[in-house]
Amino acid sequence: MAAQQILIWEDDPASPGVLIMAAKPNIGQIPFKYTFPPPALATSQHSNTPQFRYWNAAAALRRGADFWGPNVVRGQWFRGPALTVRLEVGPGWNAGYDRQALNFYYGVSSAATIYAVASPDMLCHELGHAMLDAIEELLWNTLALEIEAFHESFGDMSAILCSLQIPSMRDSVLASLAVTGGSLYVSSRLSRIAQQFGTALYLISPNDAEPDCLRNAVNPFCYCDPTPLPLSAHTTQLSSDRHSFSRIFTGALFEAMAGMLALYPAPTSAQLLKVTEDMRDIMVDAVKSARIVPSYYAEVAAEMVQKSALKNPAYLAIFRDAFVRRCILSLESASRIMSVLNGAVDTNSERVGDEALPKLARLESSRYGLKEPLFVQMPADAAKSIARSATPDGRSMEPTSPEAAATAFVDQLFMKGLVNYGDVSDNYNKGDNGDKESKDPGLAHTTHRLQREGKELHLIRIRFNCGPRHVCSKS
């Protein structure tokens, strides 16, 4: 018997919104099962209905899980076999992942109500956070700006790669190559993440989105030390905000993807699909072997260069050049990676033992007004790694110490008001705690919490929030 067909968005509701037929997904399929809040809704042909959004979300999330899932050794989500999906949590220009659930909000403006869950890009970006958490759980709590920004880049690449799992989307992208001179690396509905959501957000808050999308994988940004950057900036500039800084890495990977596809003179749909699968394998394998250090961009990029060579020797120069062009890898560092690949240099670049992994450590906390030390998960020391990003004059950048990286990160959390005082709220007259958090939308923007474990005070991550914190939505 033929599978029941449903109507879904091919890409974004505004890209322009192309509706296609797809097989009705099995929400409870394992592995990587989802739990949608009951009741299960009937299907609908009308795109502006809860029923349509329900099944559009189910299809996008199933597509994403089937794409990433085979590479995830754990074989399940971080918390277990099922991940809850909350489709329309409440008003807000936001979506997030909190290890229990993927949470999607709806933005309300005078012109329209924009549902994050209507966008396959938003769905597959959040799915990317959950998948990366299942691939390498230690990234969740480790305090370094580059690690957090990489989580966002992984989410945006998930949106791009998952959209290309739809045959008609691949056909559309390949047809447009003839118009764009044959390169994938042009601003397009593929490179523009969350067009409808971003465009609507831009009208309310032009610093938090681009005029035609939330973020664009085609961008001019090159690596620089994130610590001295401003906390926030207009989207035409870089800031240390993880979404802003993530664009550097996403841009490099999208360039690399264009290079991979350009190896085929007249690429077919099957070849484009193979490029997405190779990119997925390279990303996942690199994450599994990269040291978890403050200079994570250089570290994971160096691993990607090496994994790409194993996948296809022709990929090596493509990845190396994309990362060097973006200053994510210095010329000297790239040269050392080539020597390692040629067997000319023995290296400690593999992740060996505890020294490559984050450690629980005390952080001086009086600057945050705390009366006791703060225990945090500090990144490992990058001293033994050969991976270095480039300074503006092209030299190798000396890696930041784990303590300095963690301090810079925690400074920003407190400056941005992203810390829930949780277990010590009474001591500091903050009037909030973890129990209230789920009921109080005023705390939904926090990403970290102070939590007592025994006699120690710990700072832990509670969620990734993927919308701007200060843009409110009135229902």
Ligand SMILES: [Zn+2]
């Ligand atoms: Zn995100």
